[in-house]
Amino acid sequence: MTEYPKTSALMARGCEFLGTEHAIMCGAMSWVSERNLVSAISNGGGFGVVACGAMTPDLLDAEIAATKEMTDKHFGVNLITMHPDIFELIDICGKHRVSHVVLAGGIPPKGSVEAIKQHGAKVIVFAPTLALAKKLLRSGADALVIEGSEAGGHIGPVSTSVLAQEFLPELAKDFIVFVAGGIGTGDMMAAYLEMGASGVQLGTRFACATESIAHSDFKKAFFRAKARDAEMSVQIDPRLPVIPVRALKNKGTDAFSDKQREVAKILDSGEIEMAEAQLQIEHYWAGALRRAVVDGDIENGSLMAGQSVSLVTEEEPAAEIIAKLMEQSEAALKRPSRAA
Structure with a gap:
C-alpha cells in the first residue's frame, strides 16, 4: 500500500520508466547537479541527473563513478547535443551502464540516439515543437521532457501551461512525457499528472537543497x-x-x-x-x-x-522536498472538488 495512492497511480508509468519510487526528475543544472545533489535526490525516491555541461570525458567519467559510490539507485546523465566530444561522452555513460541519458540543447546529432541505445540506456529528449517531438519519438527516443519558458537556464519561448495543453493530448497516451518549467509545488505537479504527464522535472526547487554544493x-x-x-x-x-x-x-x-x-x-x-x-x-x-x-x-x-524561485525560501534536504511535493500532490488530488 503506497503512502500516496492517487499520485503514485498517476505516476506509475513514469516510475516504471525511470526505475524510481516517484516520477520526479531533477533538472540538470551545471555545477549544481553533481554527485552530492544527484545521489541525494535518487536516494530520496526521485531521479537525479548529472549535468555534464562542458565536462571533458575524463571529468564525466570521474563524476559518474563518484555518484555511483553514493547511491545504488537509478540516475541519469544530461549531455549537451553541441558538445564536441558527445560520442566519447556517450561511451563513458555506456562504460558505467548509466540507465538513462538526457539529450538537451538542440536536435540530437546523427547517430547519437542509436549510440546511446546500443549501450542499453534509455534516451530522454527535449522538443520545442510538437512536430519535432513526434519525429524524435519515432526516431528512437524513449521519453520526452516538455519545458516551458518559466524554467531556469536555457529556455524556449512558450509557457509550460500552453505546451502541456498542446503536447499531452497528442502524446501522453502512447509515450512517456515529463513536464517541466515553473513547477514548485505538489499542487501544480498534480495538475500536470491529471492532464496525462507521466511525471515532472524540477530544477530551481532543488537548487538550494541542503545537499546542493551551491555557495x-x-x-x-x-x-x-x-x-x-x-x-x-x-x-x-x-x-x-x-x-x-x-x-x-x-x-x-x-x-x-x-x-x-x-x-x-x-x-x-x-x-x-x-x-x-x-x-x-x-x-x-x-x-x-x-x-x-x-x-x-x-x-x-x-x-x-x-x-518558481519565489517558492524557494529555505534549505531543505532533497528527500524532504520530494516528500513535501508528494504530500501536497496527494492532498490536492483528494480534494472533494476533484473527486466530484
Whole structure:
C-alpha cells in the first residue's frame, strides 16, 4: 500500500520508466547537479541527473563513478547535443551502464540516439515543437521532457501551461512525457499528472537543497528573489542565434550582452564559424554560472533560476522536498472538488 495512492497511480508509468519510487526528475543544472545533489535526490525516491555541461570525458567519467559510490539507485546523465566530444561522452555513460541519458540543447546529432541505445540506456529528449517531438519519438527516443519558458537556464519561448495543453493530448497516451518549467509545488505537479504527464522535472526547487554544493550566497539570492526577478536574456544580434537563458538579473546579465557583441564581431570577421561562435556562448555561460554557484560571486556570475524561485525560501534536504511535493500532490488530488 503506497503512502500516496492517487499520485503514485498517476505516476506509475513514469516510475516504471525511470526505475524510481516517484516520477520526479531533477533538472540538470551545471555545477549544481553533481554527485552530492544527484545521489541525494535518487536516494530520496526521485531521479537525479548529472549535468555534464562542458565536462571533458575524463571529468564525466570521474563524476559518474563518484555518484555511483553514493547511491545504488537509478540516475541519469544530461549531455549537451553541441558538445564536441558527445560520442566519447556517450561511451563513458555506456562504460558505467548509466540507465538513462538526457539529450538537451538542440536536435540530437546523427547517430547519437542509436549510440546511446546500443549501450542499453534509455534516451530522454527535449522538443520545442510538437512536430519535432513526434519525429524524435519515432526516431528512437524513449521519453520526452516538455519545458516551458518559466524554467531556469536555457529556455524556449512558450509557457509550460500552453505546451502541456498542446503536447499531452497528442502524446501522453502512447509515450512517456515529463513536464517541466515553473513547477514548485505538489499542487501544480498534480495538475500536470491529471492532464496525462507521466511525471515532472524540477530544477530551481532543488537548487538550494541542503545537499546542493551551491555557495551560501547563491542560495541566499534565491531565498530573496521574487518570480519577476528571474528574467530572460535578450538576443542582441539576430545573426547570432543564442538560446535565451532565464536568470536573476545582476551585472552578469549585462555582461552577457557585451559577450554577444564580442562574439558577433569575431564571427563577422570570419575568424570563426557559427558552430564555434555558439560554443563560445555556451562556454561563457558555464564560466558565469561557476562564478555564482562555486565562488559565490552573485553580482557578476550567472544566477540561473526559474520563475518558481519565489517558492524557494529555505534549505531543505532533497528527500524532504520530494516528500513535501508528494504530500501536497496527494492532498490536492483528494480534494472533494476533484473527486466530484
